[in-house]
Amino acid sequence: MTVISRRNFIKGSALIPMISPMAAIARLSNDNNYKIDETKAWILKARNSIPTTKDAFFQTAGIGPSPKSVMEAVSEKMHFQNEGPVNPQITEVMSVIEPNLRKHLSEAFGSHENEVALTHSTSEGINIASWSINWEKGDEVLITNQEHPANIIPWYSLSTRFGVKINRLNFATGTDIIDEIQKKVNNKTRMVSIPHVSRNNGRTLTREESEQIANILRKRNVRYHLDGAQGPLCVPFNFHELECDYYSACGHKWILGPKGTGAFFCRKEILDSTRLTWTGSHSHSTMDQKGNYELIPEARRFEFGTRGLATFAGFDEALNWNESIGISRILKRIDDLVIYAIQNWTNRGFKVISPTSKNQRSGVFVIQLPNESNGWEIYNSLRVNESTFTSPVDGPNHLRVAIHFFNTQNEIKKTFDIIEGYCKK
Ligand SMILES: Cc1ncc(COP(=O)(O)O)c(C=O)c1O
Incomplete structure (x- = not known):
C-alpha cells in the first residue's frame, strides 16, 4: 500500500465551513434547521482547550483526550x-x-x-x-x-x-x-x-x-x-x-x-x-x-x-x-457530525457498518473499507503517516472513526479522502 503525503488537518482549513451536500444530509435529520456551523465560538473554544485535538483525533471510543482544566x-x-x-x-x-x-x-x-x-x-x-x-x-x-x-x-x-x-x-x-x-x-x-x-x-x-x-x-x-x-x-x-x-x-x-x-x-x-x-x-x-x-x-x-x-x-x-458547554448541545453536535459522516461515506459508494437510524446510531462510527482493505493496515498508516487516530475493530475490513463533538466536518471529509486513496492503491 502506497503512503500518501502527511496532511495537516487543523492549520488553516479545518474549521472553515465547507460547501457540502446539505440537502442530502438533511434527509437523515429530523431537524429542518440542520446545519453544521464549524465556526461557532463554543466549538473553537472547546477544541482549543484540548491539547490532543491538534491532531485528527477519532479515538475517543478508545481513550478520550482531556481538556487542560x-x-x-x-x-x-x-x-x-x-x-x-x-x-x-x-x-x-x-x-x-x-x-x-x-x-x-x-x-x-x-x-x-x-x-x-x-x-x-x-x-x-x-x-x-x-x-x-x-x-x-x-x-x-x-x-x-x-x-x-x-x-x-x-x-x-x-x-x-x-x-x-x-x-x-x-x-x-x-x-x-x-x-x-x-x-x-x-x-x-x-x-x-x-x-x-x-x-x-x-x-x-x-x-x-x-x-x-x-x-x-x-x-x-x-x-x-x-x-x-x-x-x-x-x-x-x-x-x-x-x-x-x-x-x-x-x-x-x-x-x-x-x-x-x-x-x-x-x-x-x-x-x-x-x-x-x-x-x-x-x-x-x-x-x-x-x-x-x-x-x-x-x-x-x-x-x-x-x-x-x-x-x-x-x-x-x-x-x-x-x-459548562451543555450535555445536550454536545450530544446534538455528535449526532450532526455522524449524520454528515454517514452521508459522506455512503455518497462515495461505500458501506457504513454502524446503525444509521436516529436512536441506534452513536459517535462510535464504524465503516466498511473499500476493496476488502485491512483495517489494521489502514489504522496504522493513518496513525504513522497522517497523525490521524482511528481504531481497528473486530471485522477485518472495518474501521472505527469515533466522532466526538470537538471533531469537525472538514477533518471527517479529509480523513475519508485519505482512506479512500489508501484503499485504491
Ligand atoms: C464496550 C467497552 N467495554 C469495556 C471497555 C473497557 O473499558 P475500561 O478500560 O474502562 O475498563 C471498553 C474499552 O474500550 C469498551 O469499549
Whole structure:
C-alpha cells in the first residue's frame, strides 16, 4: 500500500465551513434547521482547550483526550494533598471529593446518590457485576457477539472456575435484540450483560429496548447489567430510564476525564442481594475483632482501600467542563457530525457498518473499507503517516472513526479522502 503525503488537518482549513451536500444530509435529520456551523465560538473554544485535538483525533471510543482544566485539577489536588496528607486542613478538602463526585454523577446520569460507587474503569464495574452472584455449575449468562474483551474475559473466568455457560445474543446492526433475548433466555440464565453502546459496531441499545429487556428479565429473576464504557456523553444516558440493575461506566472516554476513573451504578432495590466479593477498609460501617461487621447500606460499599482522590477531582472537573458547554448541545453536535459522516461515506459508494437510524446510531462510527482493505493496515498508516487516530475493530475490513463533538466536518471529509486513496492503491 502506497503512503500518501502527511496532511495537516487543523492549520488553516479545518474549521472553515465547507460547501457540502446539505440537502442530502438533511434527509437523515429530523431537524429542518440542520446545519453544521464549524465556526461557532463554543466549538473553537472547546477544541482549543484540548491539547490532543491538534491532531485528527477519532479515538475517543478508545481513550478520550482531556481538556487542560481536567489535568490542572488533578495536578493541583495531587500537589495540595502532598503538602500534608494527614493535615486536617488538607484532609477536610480531600475528603469531600468522593461524596461530591458521587452526587454529581447521580445528578448528571439519573440515579440516586447512594446507587453510585466510584471505580477506576468500566472493567472494575463489570467485575463487581459478574461476581455479584453465587454461581453454580450449569448457570448461564448471556452476552452479545459485539463485545469488548472487558465484557468477555470475566465470564470466561467464571466459566473456567465454576462451569458457567456463556451464550451469545446477535447484536449486529439490524438484528432484533428483544427477539434474541426471548429466544435465548431460559431457566438456567442468571445474568444478561450487554453493551449500552457497542465498541464494535456502534449500536446503541435504545431506551425502549432496554425497558423491554428489563421487564422480561425481572419477571424471571435474571440480573441485568449494561456495559456503559461507550455510553455517557456519547449517547443520552439516564440510569433509571434504562431500568437495568447494574451499569458500568468510565470517566476516561467520552467524558474526557482522567485515565483510571469510572463509576458503577447499582439499583438500590438489589444492593443487599448483590454479593460483595472484593472488599476492605471503607466498605463497612461497623466491625469488631470477633467477626461481626455491617456493610455501608449504599453502593459505595464496593469501594475500598486508599484511593486516587486527585484523579476523582479531575473526573468531577470533566463533568463540570462538559456541563459548562451543555450535555445536550454536545450530544446534538455528535449526532450532526455522524449524520454528515454517514452521508459522506455512503455518497462515495461505500458501506457504513454502524446503525444509521436516529436512536441506534452513536459517535462510535464504524465503516466498511473499500476493496476488502485491512483495517489494521489502514489504522496504522493513518496513525504513522497522517497523525490521524482511528481504531481497528473486530471485522477485518472495518474501521472505527469515533466522532466526538470537538471533531469537525472538514477533518471527517479529509480523513475519508485519505482512506479512500489508501484503499485504491
Ligand atoms: C464496550 C467497552 N467495554 C469495556 C471497555 C473497557 O473499558 P475500561 O478500560 O474502562 O475498563 C471498553 C474499552 O474500550 C469498551 O469499549
